[in-house]
Amino acid sequence: MPPMSRNTVIEFRGVTKKYGTGVYGLDQATFSVDREEFVFLIGSTGSGKSTVMRLLIKELEPTEGTIRVAGRDLAAITRRQIPFYRRNVGVVFQDFKLLPNRTVYDNVAYALQVTGHSRREIRARVPDVLRLTGLSTKLHNYPDQLSGGEQQRVSIARAFVNHPPLLLADEPTGNLDPETSIDIMRLLYRINRTGTTVLVASHDHVMVDKMRRRVLELSRGRVIRDEAAGLYARDESTREFAQRLRGPHEPPQTL
Ligand SMILES: Nc1ncnc2c1ncn2[C@@H]1O[C@H](COP(=O)(O)OP(=O)(O)O)[C@@H](O)[C@H]1O
Ligand SMILES: [Mg+2]
16 A cells, blocks of 8 residues: 555544444445545444544544554554544534533633633634634524524534644534535535545435535445545635535525
8 A cells, every 4th residue: 555645634544443242333444535625424324434433533442453643643642642632633513512501602612721722812712713603693692592503503613713634523414404504514614625624424415415525435334435526626615615505596695
């Protein structure tokens, strides 16, 4: 196999994850993702998507094979180093995982507090990311005062406030209606355009086909497809992007 390029952000080589039950979450998976790519990880329920995500944040250890992130072998990261490693990886989940008794502002600020940022840095950074994610008018709301799409935006703001080089989203639109899902994909695409590599697990084929991004498909823990789905313009604007997702008959909408 050729040596890893300096632009490789994620590399799985012959990765197998066998759970304690004997079930294979991943089976000899080999793939890589380059810097600034936007990649979909697809496959039916149980195909191994979440296993990939959990291995990438070192919540799980592979049974076999090597995982590198930005050239670093995850096996060489000690338990004590894990929190520092995880600062480089933003994570978004299907069920948002917000703190229910904190406001939008505090949910995002909290991510900076735990990584030791000063109050001054927090005051400087949180409003910027809330603007990027379209939440400026909701900063005093509590999660239960927000729609599902807004809650997912908060969780994306929280994942991105540290400006990690890699953002992982595990079925981020799984609980959302189609129109809201488009807005969330558009936001993830906007984040990708700031230079962050984005890996999105999804089983929404319609959405993924419309996005025309690179697709990695898993089936029973194996990579069965890895291709750039159709031709796409790397420098497409987020508005063009959203327009294409909505289809030709609907007018473009601003965020
Ligand atoms: N903690 C676990 N213990 C045992 N088996 C698991 C565990 N997590 C996932 N699995 C199994 O591993 C396979 C892949 O699961 P997962 O990665 O969650 O798939 P996906 O996210 O694509 O639905 C499935 O067969 C699932 O049942
Ligand atoms: Mg899953």
